[in-house]
Amino acid sequence: MNRIKLLIISALVIFMAGCASNPTEVNFDQNPKINTSNYKTFAWLNESKILESSSGVNPVTEAEVSNSIQEAFIAKGYKLISDPEKADFTISYTIGSRDKIKVNSYPTPYYGGFGWGRGYYGARGYYGAMGMGSETTVRQYTQGKLAIDVYDVKTHQPVWHGWATKRLSSDEQSATAAEINSVVKEVVASFQ
Incomplete structure (x- = not known):
């Protein structure tokens, strides 16, 4: 009888943990016509680094995201240079959230x-x-999205688009630096 109780309690704990966390969905799309194997250097597409953000995004969060993206590409072995015209590729990103309803x-x-x-x-x-x-049943929630884009400097073509989406609870509306780093690393990991 104790084994059955333990099994039921374990199943409930696992179920509750799964319900409590909203997983981050990460995906990417790559332009197969452009060879990225010779890439060594990168730069930001523009001085502001961010391409677009939805209204209300905290500027401190934007700075944290910019820094995390830059560090993630450096960790993959690419060198950051200041002149976008001399880089192999440029990067930019968009960030935002949207209120959604699920019926x-x-x-x-x-x-x-x-x-x-x-x-x-x-x-x-x-x-x-x-x-x-x-x-x-009707549920209202906020969905956050981060998208990172890579452009080939020579051809001026988009090379790669990686993104992460997540249902945000009210506690997750302002992410910590560690959470931002984790999501950015997961997105950039798929760039090759």
Whole structure:
């Protein structure tokens, strides 16, 4: 009996931990026509470093993101130079958040429980008068996004676009430097 209780408690703890954290989704797209194997140097596309941000983004956060991106490319072995025209590639980024709404509608049986009998399909057809209703839930959340772009200096073509999105809880609206570094490293890791 103790093993069953322990198993149930362990499963609940794992489930609660999974529900409590919103995973960061990271992805990228690369231009296959441009060879990046000879890249050695990079520069920022423009002096402000950021290409665009949504209103309300904290300038301290912008500075932290800029520094994290720069350090992530340096950690991959690329050298930062000040003149974009002399670099192999240039980088820029966008950052922002968007309020979103998610609506889910689930069928609910008319009778108190879930079953396959008369209450589920109804007496007068597939979804008859005594059949199914629906239960609707509405959730509002904020989705944060960071996108990093790489451009080839010689061809002036986009080379790579990496991004991370995450549902932000109210506690995560202002990220710490460690959280920013972690997300940036994960995005830049896919650049080759």
